[in-house]
Amino acid sequence: MSSENTGRELGLNLDLKFDAAGLVTAVTVDADTNEVLMVAFMNREALTRTLTTGKATYWSRSRNKFWVKGEESGHTQQVQEVLIDCDQDALVVKVRQKGAACHNGYRSCFYRRVKTGPGEPALEFSAQREVDPAAIYKK
Amino acid sequence: MSSENTGRELGLNLDLKFDAAGLVTAVTVDADTNEVLMVAFMNREALTRTLTTGKATYWSRSRNKFWVKGEESGHTQQVQEVLIDCDQDALVVKVRQKGAACHNGYRSCFYRRVKTGPGEPALEFSAQREVDPAAIYKK
Numbered sequence: 001m002s003s004e005n006t007g008r009e010l011g012l013n014l015d016l017k018f019d020a021a022g023l024v025t026a027v028t029v030d031a032d033t034n035e036v037l038m039v040a041f042m043n044r045e046a047l048t049r050t051l052t053t054g055k056a057t058y059w060s061r062s063r064n065k066f067w068v069k070g071e072e073s074g075h076t077q078q079v080q081e082v083l084i085d086c087d088q089d090a091l092v093v094k095v096r097q098k099g100a101a102c103h104n105g106y107r108s109c110f111y112r113r114v115k116t117g118p119g120e121p122a123l124e125f126s127a128q129r130e131v132d133p134a135a136i137y138k139k
Numbered sequence: 140m141s142s143e144n145t146g147r148e149l150g151l152n153l154d155l156k157f158d159a160a161g162l163v164t165a166v167t168v169d170a171d172t173n174e175v176l177m178v179a180f181m182n183r184e185a186l187t188r189t190l191t192t193g194k195a196t197y198w199s200r201s202r203n204k205f206w207v208k209g210e211e212s213g214h215t216q217q218v219q220e221v222l223i224d225c226d227q228d229a230l231v232v233k234v235r236q237k238g239a240a241c242h243n244g245y246r247s248c249f250y251r252r253v254k255t256g257p258g259e260p261a262l263e264f265s266a267q268r269e270v271d272p273a274a275i276y277k278k
Contacts, residue, residue: 009243012262014253027166027175034173036222039164039229051255083175083249083265086241090178092249102225104148110222110231114153116190123151126222 009086016044017089023059024089028069028101031080031094037101038109040067042091047082054079056095073136075099105133148225155183156228162198163228167208167240170219170233176240177248179206181230186221193218195234212275214238244272 008015016024023041030037040058042050046066049057053068056077060067070076077095084091102109111127147154155163162180169176179197181189185205188196192207195216199206209215216234223230241248250266 012251012264014260014262025164025178027178029173029175034168034175036166036168036173036175036231039166039224047253048260051253051260082253082255084251084253084262085178085248086243086245086250087248090248091253092175104225106225109224109226109229111225112151112223114186114190114221114223114230116221121153121187121190123153123223125151 008088014084015088016047017087018043019089021061023061024091026056026058026091026093028056028077028093028095031096034094035108036110037077037095037097037107047091050079050093051082056093069101070098073099073103075101075131075136077101100129100131100136103133103136105129105131105136147227153223154227155186156226157182158228160200162200163230165195165197165230165232167195167216167232167234170235174247175249176216176234176236176246186230189218189232190221195232208240209237212238212242214240214270214275216240239268239270239275242272242275244268244270244275 022043026040026042028037043059046057046059056069058067076098079095081094100107107130112123113126115122161182165179165181167176182198185196185198195208195218197206215237218234220233239246246269251262252265254261
């Protein structure tokens with residue numbers, strides 16, 4: 001074991017493998033049910049803030065800034081555990097989600113199913129809204 | 140509802156939002172427990188093959204080719220359901236995993252935890268190996 005217990009895949013050093021934008025993928029899941037709530041991105045500093053504050057903090061690619069989940073909506077994510085994958089380019093962030101993770105008012109961003117069958121793939125809803133999205137972000 | 144029931148976020152058309160490489164993120168989870176097994180990538184054709192064959196099929200960025208999971212190792216993934224997120228750049232692929240999803244012999248690629256506490260973040264193992272990786276890929 002000792003000879004292989006080193007390196008990015010089997011070692012115990014944090015050695016994030018960033019994409020060209022300096023980011024890793026963060027898969028956020030419900031700590032109790034493991035339901036996938038959302039997929040977002042973190043840079044090194046977002047991970048550090050997540051670990052030290054216990055509040056899930058991402059890097060927003062569209063707004064080009066740190067994004068403390070729920071800061072505006074109140075739908076915060078209290079972090080319970082962070083796992084990392086074999087090649088250290090993806091994280092699983094286990095959280096206690098307050099309200100809806102999705103800005104569209106669904107608990108999870110994955111509220112539609114891809115239907116199988118003949119013809120072009122189409123979608124169907126697989127979840128119901130928790131919250132009126134108009135009530136989440138008040139102007 | 141009818142006026143908003145259109146478009147990429149709330150409509151029912153498959154309208155994948157690809158990254159610069161023509162890929163979307165695929166988060167593969169155990170269909171029974173929701174445990175995240177791996178994060179990989181699909182292009183449009185990989186999704187079509189996944190839906191039509193029922194075998195999880197990814198696009199390998201390192202090998203630049205389609206990759207039917209388990210084709211070499213026997214550790215196949217039988218697809219139960221595919222969900223898509225609000226902006227259609229990520230999928231959740233619910234599977235029945237045979238054996239180990241990770242090439243390192245763990246059931247999930249997420250076999251290490253990021254430790255919190257003072258000082259630099261470090262990792263610790265959070266899972267035990269299912270399979271000897273030397274036995275997975277015989278030369």
